[in-house]
Amino acid sequence: MKTVIKTKDLTKIYNSSVAPVKAVNNVSLEFGEGEFTAIVGPSGSGKTTFLNLIGGLDKPTEGQVIIDDTDISNMKESKLFDFRLKNIGFVFQSYNLIPVLTAKENVSFIMLLQNQAKEAMEKRAVEMLEQVGLSDKIDVRPSKLSGGQQQRVAVARALASKPKFVLADEPTANLDTESAFNLLDIMSRLNKEENITLIFSTHDQRVIDRARRIITLVDGAVSKDEAFDR
Amino acid sequence: MKTLLKLAWRNLWRKKRRTFITVSSVMFAVVLAIAMMSLIEGTRELFVESVVSQTTGHLQIQDVMYHDEPSMDHTLEYGEEVYSTLEKHSDLIDYTVPRIQGFCLGAKDMGTRGVFVMGIIPGKENRMNNLSSRMVEGEMFSDNDDYAVIAEGVANLLELSIGDTIVLIGQGFQGMSAAGKFKVGGIIEFPMPEQNNTMVYLPLQEAQWFFAAPERLTNLIIMAENESNINTLAQNLSDDLDSEWFAVKTYEELMPDVLQAFETRDAQVRLFSWILYIVAGFGIFGTIIMMIHERLREFGILLSIGLKRAQLAIICLFETLFISVIGVLSGIVVGFPIMYWLNKNPIQVGDDLAEVMLDMGFEPVMPFSIAPDIFIYQATTIFIIAIVVGLYPVRKVFKLDMISAARK
Incomplete structure (x- = not known):
């Protein structure tokens, strides 16, 4: 299996006013193409910081993040913006759709920033909305969608541009059980169909139960890395 | 660019009432400023017309x-x-x-x-x-x-x-x-x-x-x-x-003191109209600050998913410009017909003042000018203020820490 993400001795220290905090401590991991991985651990264990580091949203204090042979640890901000745009999809806890755009426009947004052709872009957006079961909500703005529906649009947005991997920071935290299962079914199916690497940070047992790999972080360091055949 | 413009335009109407109030404040400032400038310019035109026709003419040839x-x-x-x-x-x-x-x-x-x-x-x-x-x-x-x-x-x-x-x-x-x-x-x-x-x-x-x-x-x-x-x-x-024998003088050269007095009065009125502009500017600024701060999280997310800081800054700048342009245009649309009517039907001044004005050789009216310069000046000034105000969100976007913003 081809390695998509590789971290080497990844460390992030926050200099708080009281004492420096090691949010991520010397983490070396590899993530293969098409993996469905859950990063778990108690609050403050460094899950989100780790995701931010491998997503290029934050700079490590030490160590490297290598994505497809490209070290993004010390990349300039302008290049990092382009890199993220082309290679990484994000799903956040609180949906975070653009409120003034319709579902289709939200899904098209990243492809639009990538300057994709209009027709292909719209076709792909509609296709993705169909895949997440929202073909009847194409022209609806986020305020008219339920939380679960908004998160499905967010998933469609993250996957529409066919990124190398998708980072999802507690995507089911704000969803009821039915919506959460529904979303996980969709993500799991898309993971298999599109062979996109999915990495979740989560507390949610429903997500953990679906993951084929579970990495447990404690105090910023990897305490367990288990693989499951699901 | 089209998408950025579309986003800026739609963002403006997220809170319709707030946008309407801000646009209205700009509009009223423009109408008031236009009225003041129109009166000043109208008085000056009347004065010059009166002096030119009664005394100096447009030009004079004199002995040097x-x-x-x-x-x-x-x-x-x-x-x-x-x-x-x-x-x-x-x-x-x-x-x-x-x-x-x-x-x-x-x-x-x-x-x-x-x-x-x-x-x-x-x-x-x-x-x-x-x-x-x-x-x-x-x-x-x-x-x-x-x-x-x-x-x-x-x-x-x-x-x-x-x-x-x-x-x-x-x-x-x-x-x-x-x-x-x-x-x-x-x-x-x-x-x-x-x-x-x-x-x-x-x-x-x-x-x-x-x-x-x-x-x-x-x-x-x-x-x-x-x-x-x-x-x-x-x-x-x-x-x-x-030139050894003849000098050609314009009416401005023939009555410099009087025109200087007008300039001084114009400066006072301009100062007052700038106070109006500053009030309007702060109105826009207040709205922009609110629009920015309530969307910091959204900004963090947009930057995370791939929108460049420059693109986000353009969206914010366009939002400011849209508010200003709508305000200025509304001000001109409301102000011009009023000034036009006042230009055609000048306000007659009261008895005592009318007597003084007649004594000075002026028609006893409050004349309003509809010179295009007045309207262009208002539009340009508010536009410049909008650009200055618009620099705040631009600066904010370029200094934004997207992670902490996305967590807000």
């Missing part, structure tokens, strides 16, 4: 020394050089009004009075300022007559009436004494006491003989075909006339 030392010794020769120069530029000239004028002593019996004698061609003077319409008794002379028309105040002070004789004594050209007696053939009334108590009119040729200055003028007034060509005409005439 006359402006600094107005005496009969500094009259100009109204001869071939002047004629040919005027002919050369006749396409820019509407008409000319020749005058010879000077202070004299007017007397009747034992009474004497300082008077201002002006030799004129009545037809040309009427075209410029409709002088004959001010006649209250007798009639205006024609070019070949030899009698005087005097102002009502002079007539009262010297107890002159139609048919009486006024004796004039003054200084003529090159040390000659100017002395003559003229029958009073008409009495004219001026609203300004300064004019009403001093003016004595003689036919031009008669005045030239009186001042011993035949074929000479103190000033040759020129009315331009088009007001916008005054400076060009002045330059052309200056270029063609011998």
Whole structure:
């Protein structure tokens, strides 16, 4: 299996006013193409910081993040913006759709920033909305969608541009059980169909139960890395 | 860019009421500023029009020394050089009004009075300022007559009436004494006491003989075909006339003190209108601050998913510009018809003030101008303020820590 993400001795220290905090401590991991991985651990264990580091949203204090042979640890901000745009999809806890755009426009947004052709872009957006079961909500703005529906649009947005991997920071935290299962079914199916690497940070047992790999972080360091055949 | 514009436009209408209030504040500031500037410009136009038509004309050709030392010794020769120069530029000239004028002593019996004698061609003077319409008794002379028309105040002070004789004594050209007696053939009334108590009119040729200055003028007034060509005409005439003998002066050069007084008043009004702009600017700024701070999390997310800081800054800048442009356009749309109506139907001022204005030779109205400059100035000023205000969100976006913003 081809390695998509590789971290080497990844460390992030926050200099708080009281004492420096090691949010991520010397983490070396590899993530293969098409993996469905859950990063778990108690609050403050460094899950989100780790995701931010491998997503290029934050700079490590030490160590490297290598994505497809490209070290993004010390990349300039302008290049990092382009890199993220082309290679990484994000799903956040609180949906975070653009409120003034319709579902289709939200899904098209990243492809639009990538300057994709209009027709292909719209076709792909509609296709993705169909895949997440929202073909009847194409022209609806986020305020008219339920939380679960908004998160499905967010998933469609993250996957529409066919990124190398998708980072999802507690995507089911704000969803009821039915919506959460529904979303996980969709993500799991898309993971298999599109062979996109999915990495979740989560507390949610429903997500953990679906993951084929579970990495447990404690105090910023990897305490367990288990693989499951699901 | 189209997408960024679309986003900015839609963002504006997320909170319709707030946008409406901000746009309204800009609109009212623009309408008020337009009204003030329109009144100021209207007053200035009325004043200039009045002074130009009553006194200076658009331009004057004078002897080179006359402006600094107005005496009969500094009259100009109204001869071939002047004629040919005027002919050369006749396409820019509407008409000319020749005058010879000077202070004299007017007397009747034992009474004497300082008077201002002006030799004129009545037809040309009427075209410029409709002088004959001010006649209250007798009639205006024609070019070949030899009698005087005097102002009502002079007539009262010297107890002159139609048919009486006024004796004039003054200084003529090159040390000659100017002395003559003229029958009073008409009495004219001026609203300004300064004019009403001093003016004595003689036919031009008669005045030239009186001042011993035949074929000479103190000033040759020129009315331009088009007001916008005054400076060009002045330059052309200056270029063609011998600068050793002749000077060409525009009305602005002939009354610099008065125009300076207007400039001072304009500056005060501009200062007040800038206060309005600042109030409007803070209105926009307040809205923008709220719009930015309530969306910091969204900004963090947008930057995370791939929107560049410059693109986000453009969205924010366009939001500011949209508010300002809508406000300014609404202000102009509301303000222009009001100013247009006031321009066509000027407000009549009250009795006391009307009397003062009449005394000063002005129509007793509050004139409003609809010069395009006024509206362009408002639009440009608010636009510049919007750009300045718009720099705040731009700076904010470029300094934004996207992780902490996304967590808000």
